Structures are given as structure tokens and as C-alpha cells.
Amino acid sequence: MRKILPLCTLALLFALSGQAVAGANTAQLDCTGSHAGQVLTLVGSIPASIVEVDLKLSYRGQTIRLVSPRAETSESTDFRHGIFRLEAALSGSNRLQLQAKPKSIKYRGSMGRGKLNASFGAILKDAPEPFKSVLKGAELSCIYAYEI
Template sequence: MKKCLLLCALVSPFALTGQAIAGANTAQLNCSGSHAGQAISLVGAIPASIVEVDLKLTYGAQTLGLASPQAEATERTDFRRGIFKLDVALPGANRLQLQAQPKSIKYKGSMGGGKLNASFVATIQEAPEPFKAVLKGAELRCSYAYDI
């Protein structure tokens, strides 16, 4: 079983509306930006057809790993319709919610075709502790790459 660094995602068949899920490959998510003069990054692998995810959230000098079994995540991806949402629930009421700005999404390829690359601007809707108060509303530039 793969080692998870940051988060776990549950991708349901409904999450990729109109797109087939091929194999147990991962998509790479790479987001970066800055907020209040500090660098932010959200980087790692989001499995396309299995439960585990491997992401890392960094703000300034602090890094937080979100991984299973402590974290439960859902992802909704339909780039054709301008949708990318990631929700990671942690113990208690702690969570990370990231949502792409629909009009910023640009993509090429398809999951069913075995290769998809996308870029978008996303907003942190909710951030986990210790970043909760400072990162809400922060914008990140993201790239998403899926390749069988």
C-alpha cells in the first residue's frame, strides 16, 4: 500500500461526470501562491480511482500532512463543466476545502483518454488548523496532471 503524506481522496464514479476512470493511477496536484507575505503550497498525488491521497500543505515555514486514515477526502472533477472541488475532513471539525474558479479552468485531454492536464485558480474555502484563520480566502494557482 502506498505511503500517504497529505490527504486521502475518495473519487466516486459520479465525481468524473462523463469521464471514465482508468486504472488506479494518480493525478498530480501542484498549487502555489502567497498570502500575507508568506508562500503557500498544496502539492501531492490525488489518486484517480482509489481512496488514498498524498498531499502536503505548506504556509511559510509550517507544513501539514493530510493523509489516510486520519483524513477523509472527496474530490469532484469535471473540467468540461468548470468544476474542481477538493474537500478533506480531518478529526473534529477540522477540514481543507479547495475550489477552482470555474472561468479560470483550462484543460487539455481527458481521463478516459488516459491523459489530462489542467490549470486553474483555486480559492481555499476552509483551511485546517494551524492555518484556519489565516488561509481562508487565499488564492492559489494550480496545475493538475493525470497520465496513465
């Protein structure tokens, strides 16, 4: 005799599998600006709901790559309430901290619906070596794009 799963159990399993797929996605971050007359960029993949990062910070012809698992990341995102913070820690106090200016955030879509695009002004609260003392407080214009 075959067992038939109740419809609500199937729906729950389907919903959970959808969350697992959605959680496997990352968002793309593309930030540009200038500091002391030099071009500054921060581009790459950041966590959308998983903790993986692959970012490149470039300034004055030098590029630092922040990649999982070497860079441990945390992100706090709630565009509706003006929140975006990203932190990537390499070791000790060697970290990158990026924070959006809350009133600058403009967005369309939602992560729950599988597509979100945002733009905002941000400040580098902290930068990894060798940029630590030079880029702290630098301002960037950022675009955030997430899609399942």
C-alpha cells in the same frame, strides 16, 4: 472438454480490468500562491478515481501533511463544465477545502483517454489547523496532472 468464453464476455472482462487499472491511479496537484506576503503551497497526490490522498500544505515554514487513511477525501472533477473541488477531512471541522474558480479552468485531454492536464485558479474555502483562520479564502494557482 474445454469451455471457450464468448468473445463479448472476454471483451467485457478486458474492459473491466482496464477500468480497475485506471482507477488505481492518482493525479498530481501542484498549487502555489502567496498570502499576507508569505509563500503558500499545496502539493501532492490526490484521488483520480480512488479515495487516497497524500498532500502537503505549507505556509510560513510550517507543513501539514494530509494522508490517507487519516484524511478522508472527496473530489468532484468535471473540467469540461468548470468544476474542481477537493475536500480532505481530518477530524470534526478540521478540513481542507479547495475549489477552482470555474472560468479559470483550462485543460487538455481526458481521464477516459488516460491523460489529462489542467490549470486553474483556486480558493481555499477552508484550511486545517493551525492555518484555519489565516488561510481561509487564500488564492492559489494550480496545475493538475493525471496519466495512466
